[in-house]
Amino acid sequence: MDISTLNAFSAYSSVGWPASPMPLARVERHEADGQRSKIDDKLAAKEADVGSSENTKELEESSEPTAGPTRPDGTPLAPEEIQQLEQLKQTDREVRQHEMAHQTAGGPYTGGASYEYEVGPDGKRYAVAGEVPIDYGPVPGDPHATVEKMQTVIAAAMAPADPSPKDLQVAAQARQYLLEAKLEAAQQQSEMNQARSEQARSEQERVTTGDAPPVQAA
Template sequence: MQVGGASSNLSMRIDHPSLMPEKREMGAKPSEEEAKKAASEADASQNFDKKEDPVKKAAERQEIAQLQARDTQVRAHEAAHLAAAGGIAAGGASFTYQRGPDGKMYAVGGEVPISVQGGDDPKETIAKMRQVAAAAMAPADPSPQDYAVAANARSEEMRAMQELRKEQTEAQKEQAVKAYGETDASSDTRKSDASLDISA
C-alpha cells in the first residue's frame, strides 16, 4: 500500500479456530500432550537458532578438504626435498600452518634448510652443487623457489668446473715443463759426454 509516495507494510493476523489453542480456565494446568508440544516447539526454536546455514556448512567442508589436500601436498613436497638432500640438509622440514574451520592446524607451506656452501675443492663443490640441484628439483611439483635454488646450484657447479679445468690445465703445464726439463737436462748430459769423448 502506498501512502504519500512512501510505502507502508501492513500486517494482518487472522486467527483460524482450528489453529487456536484450546481455551483453558485461568490457572488450569496444561495437558501432558500440550506440555510435550510446547517443549518440542521450544526445542525447535532453540535448534533453529543453533542450526548452521547449509551453504556455510558446505563451504566449510570444501575449505577443510582443500586444506587437507594442501597439507598432504606440502608434507610430500618437503619430504622429497629432505630425502634427496641427504647429508646436505641443515635440519628437518619446517612448516607454516593455517587453522581450518574445524579448529585443526593444516600445513600450507614449508621448507627444508639445505647447505649450499661450496666444497673444499672444485670436485667437492661440483658434487655438492649437483646434490643441491637434485634436492631442489626432487618434488613432483617444484616451486619457483625450488627452480631458483637449482639454477643457482647449477651456476656454482659451472664455476667449479671452470676452476677444475683451470687447475687441470695448470697441472698439465707443470708436468710438461717438468718432463721437458728432465729431457733437456738429460740431453745436456749427453752433449757434455759427447764433447768429452771427442776431446779424449
C-alpha cells in the same frame, strides 16, 4: 656457506519307533506327534522372537546418524565447511610431500622442515606452506667437491613435482656454482699437466746435455 630455503607452497534328531502292536503304536505315535508338535511350535515361536529382535536391532542401528566431521564443540560441519576441510587436508598432504622430496634428495645439505599452519573448521591444524633450509654454497678450495655438492643441491631443489619460484632460484644459483667449479677444476688440471710436461722436458734436457747425475758402480 650459503644457506637458503626450499619451500612449497587417511536339527532335528530322527526318532525310531519301537516294534509294538498297532493300537499301542498308534497311541504312542500320536502322543509323540503331539509332543513333537508342541516342541516345533515352541521352536517356531522362539525363532520368531529372535528374528523380531534382530530386525529391531537392525532398524535401530540403521537409524543411528552416520559419524562425520564436526566442530570442536561436537556440532556437525556445514557442507561448505566440509569442502574447506577437504581442501585443507589435500594441501597439507601436498606441502609435506613437497618438503619430504627436498629433504630426501638433499641428503646432508638440507635441514629439518618447518611449516605454516591453518586451523580448519574441525579445530585441527593443517600445513599450508613449508620450507627446508639447504646449504648451497661452494666448497672453498675444492672445485671437485663443489661439483658433486652442486649436483646434489640441484637435484634437491628440483625434486618436487612442482618446484616453487624459490626452488628454481636455488637451482639456478647452484648451476652457476657448478659451472664455475668445473672451469676451476679444468684450470687446475691444465696447470698440473703443464707442470708435469715441464718437469719431463727438464729431465730430458739434462739427459741430453749430460747433466744427468752420475750412475754409481755397484
